[in-house]
Amino acid sequence: MNISALYDCITSISAITSQLTTSIVIAMILFLVASGLSLIFGVLGIGNFAHGSLYMIGAYLTYTVVSTFGSFWLALILAPIGAGLLGIVVERFLIKRIYDAPHLYQFLLTFGLLLVLDDLVRAIWGFTFKSVPTPKIFQRPPIFFLGSPIPFYYVFIILTGGIIALGLWFTLSRTKVGKIINAAASDPEMIEALGINVRLVYTLVFTIGAMLAGFAGFLASPIRSATPGMGFSIILESFIVMVIGGVGSIGGALIASFLVGLLRSFGTIGFPDFELGFVFFLVIVVLIIRPWGIFGHPLE
Amino acid sequence: MNWIRLHSWWIILIGILLVFPLFSPSLFYINNATEILINALFGVSLNLLVGYTGLLSLGHCAFFGVGSYATGLLLREASSSIPAALFGGVLLSGIVALVMGYFCTRLTKFYFAFLTLAFSQIIYIVVVRWVSLTGGDQGLIGGIPKPPIHFAGLVIDISSRLNFYYLTVLLVCGSFILCKIIVDSPFGWVLRSIRENQLRAQFIGVGIRKYQISIFIVAGIFGALSGGLTALNINGCYAEHAYWLKGADPIFMILIGGMKTFAGPIVGAAVLVCLNTFIAAYTRFSGLFLGAILIFLVAFARMGIVDFLVLHKRKLWESYYGGGK
Numbered sequence: 282m283n284i285s286a287l288y289d290c291i292t293s294i295s296a297i298t299s300q301l302t303t304s305i306v307i308a309m310i311l312f313l314v315a316s317g318l319s320l321i322f323g324v325l326g327i328g329n330f331a332h333g334s335l336y337m338i339g340a341y342l343t344y345t346v347v348s349t350f351g352s353f354w355l356a357l358i359l360a361p362i363g364a365g366l367l368g369i370v371v372e373r374f375l376i377k378r379i380y381d382a383p384h385l386y387q388f389l390l391t392f393g394l395l396l397v398l399d400d401l402v403r404a405i406w407g408f409t410f411k412s413v414p415t416p417k418i419f420q421r422p423p424i425f426f427l428g429s430p431i432p433f434y435y436v437f438i439i440l441t442g443g444i445i446a447l448g449l450w451f452t453l454s455r456t457k458v459g460k461i462i463n464a465a466a467s468d469p470e471m472i473e474a475l476g477i478n479v480r481l482v483y484t485l486v487f488t489i490g491a492m493l494a495g496f497a498g499f500l501a502s503p504i505r506s507a508t509p510g511m512g513f514s515i516i517l518e519s520f521i522v523m524v525i526g527g528v529g530s531i532g533g534a535l536i537a538s539f540l541v542g543l544l545r546s547f548g549t550i551g552f553p554d555f556e557l558g559f560v561f562f563l564v565i566v567v568l569i570i571r572p573w574g575i576f577g578h579p580l581e
Numbered sequence: 582m583n584w585i586r587l588h589s590w591w592i593i594l595i596g597i598l599l600v601f602p603l604f605s606p607s608l609f610y611i612n613n614a615t616e617i618l619i620n621a622l623f624g625v626s627l628n629l630l631v632g633y634t635g636l637l638s639l640g641h642c643a644f645f646g647v648g649s650y651a652t653g654l655l656l657r658e659a660s661s662s663i664p665a666a667l668f669g670g671v672l673l674s675g676i677v678a679l680v681m682g683y684f685c686t687r688l689t690k691f692y693f694a695f696l697t698l699a700f701s702q703i704i705y706i707v708v709v710r711w712v713s714l715t716g717g718d719q720g721l722i723g724g725i726p727k728p729p730i731h732f733a734g735l736v737i738d739i740s741s742r743l744n745f746y747y748l749t750v751l752l753v754c755g756s757f758i759l760c761k762i763i764v765d766s767p768f769g770w771v772l773r774s775i776r777e778n779q780l781r782a783q784f785i786g787v788g789i790r791k792y793q794i795s796i797f798i799v800a801g802i803f804g805a806l807s808g809g810l811t812a813l814n815i816n817g818c819y820a821e822h823a824y825w826l827k828g829a830d831p832i833f834m835i836l837i838g839g840m841k842t843f844a845g846p847i848v849g850a851a852v853l854v855c856l857n858t859f860i861a862a863y864t865r866f867s868g869l870f871l872g873a874i875l876i877f878l879v880a881f882a883r884m885g886i887v888d889f890l891v892l893h894k895r896k897l898w899e900s901y902y903g904g905g906k
Contacts, residue, residue, distance in 0.1 A: 378879075384694060385631060389833070390876055400866040517698075557702075557706055558703060561699045561702050561703050565699050
């Protein structure tokens with residue numbers, strides 16, 4: 282425990298700003314993974330433990346594209362597409378078999394998938410971590426905001442994360458596709474009776490989720506190296522965000538990501554190495570007091 | 582005679598376990614058998630929840646970790662005797678299970694599973710971060726003292742692999758018998774009714790949560806015994822004992838062996854331990870093989886080995902299930 286460091290931090294504007302920026306960056310990447318996870322759980326009813334692996338695949342694809350073609354922007358397109366394609370294959374061949382299965386089988390299948398993807402990545406890219414250099418265009422002096430330096434790439438992450446959050450919210454609440462997805466979440470039989478192909482909606486949702494995760498992997502690759510275990514480390518936090526925010530709620534996922542980001546970045550200063558403990562504590566409290574999450578709706 | 586016929590499988594199993602070391606060519610097999618038995622207890626204890634009560638707990642590693650560390654620390658720091666240390670682990674784990682069970686059983690399905698996972702990871706983080714007591718990531722370095730057990734005038738040295746094997750057989754088979762008695766008692770049948778239909782069970786006057794919490798504690802106790810034996814077996818406690826991946830192990834055993842029979846997780850544990858030993862000997866990509874097996878079993882079979890055998894021996898099936906299904 283280091284209370285005095287925490288006190289020093291929260292009494293200095295520049296320190297607060299720099300910690301806040303860190304937490305927003307953590308939150309943005311977490312949000313991109315967790316919102317897809319939450320969407321998939323809300324519509325398909327599958328708690329996908331392999332979702333973090335798609336994030337990992339996105340990061341590794343970015344590494345490959347950047348090191349072969351030398352273009353960061355090509356990776357911006359290819360990483361989500363690659364993860365999305367993998368998502369389609371996984372959904373069409375495996376996930377479709379467990380829609381009506383008990384949670385035990387859903388856990389086992391997606392967990393088996395996580396093990397397989399982790400080792401495939403080790404087989405293809407090797408056991409060591411791969412780092413992606415920050416693209417040239419972002420290699421410039423940091424921006425000073427309230428006396429604290431903010432790396433230029435952080436600004437890019439925050440902006441793109443924000444744009445995607447807005448776009449996702451807009452698609453889900455203001456467009457026809459979004460309405461169909463919402464309807465599929467609440468009553469798949471009814472919309473099937475209305476002539477909508479529910480199987481296709483499920484595949485679409487799973488693919489959107491996979492692409493979001495792949496994009497998160499792309500965004501994160503210059504600041505966190507690509508490692509075979511990175512899917513493991515983000516999946517629990519994503520589930521936490523999903524549970525705190527409420528299943529299927531994009532706004533909830535965003536707020537919950539910020540909460541987790543804040544707890545982690547300020548927790549690291551005050552209680553080094555115990556920050557994850559706070560996050561788990563938070564999710565336990567939420568599950569006990571409000572099991573459907575802050576922005577979710579109770580089932581009964 | 583009827584009693585012997587009814588329990589013939591068990592008598593054969595225990596008989597084989599008792600004479601097995603006489604025919605074992607090397608310590609390797611004895612060590613493997615010890616590991617299988619300890620893991621089987623872990624699987625059977627979780628199956629009390631998954632198979633008999635219909636509760637998917639992803640946080641069973643909590644009890645394994647508590648049992649392992651409590652046993653290790655009691656032996657090391659309090660220099661207690663081995664039975665006392667194992668009992669201490671079991672007792673502490675029972676208390677943890679009471680608290681976890683009280684909160685977790687308020688929820689159902691995915692949320693139940695996730696809350697158990699969250700609780701277990703709090704324990705994991707405490708283990709990792711309380712470095713002065715637990716050694717953190719490194720685990721308890723330097724091993725665990727194993728004082729000889731004094732029993733009825735005999736002095737049994739547990740650091741001998743053979744003696745430890747017999748201790749394991751005694752404790753694990755004793756636990757199996759206790760678990761079997763529990764699941765075949767009226768209490769056990771109430772658990773099955775909760776698994777089959779919670780609402781109906783409620784209508785006939787079953788206080789569901791009371792039963793769920795009780796079996797959660799029982800499962801936690803046997804899970805802790807498995808953890809404590811592991812600490813003695815591998816001569817150390819490691820943070821991974823409380824990590825959620827450890828909690829997935831017994832779920833694999835249940836899937837491989839089958840959850841509808843008592844013996845399922847035992848066979849599952851044997852298969853899993855052998856798989857891990859052989860796969861690790863030939864390849865670095867053990868997750869690839871294990872994951873592929875899991876995916877195959879879930880996607881195409883969805884039935885464990887023992888369940889399959891039993892299903893095709895209708896008669897035996899009915900003696901387990903009392904007809905139906």
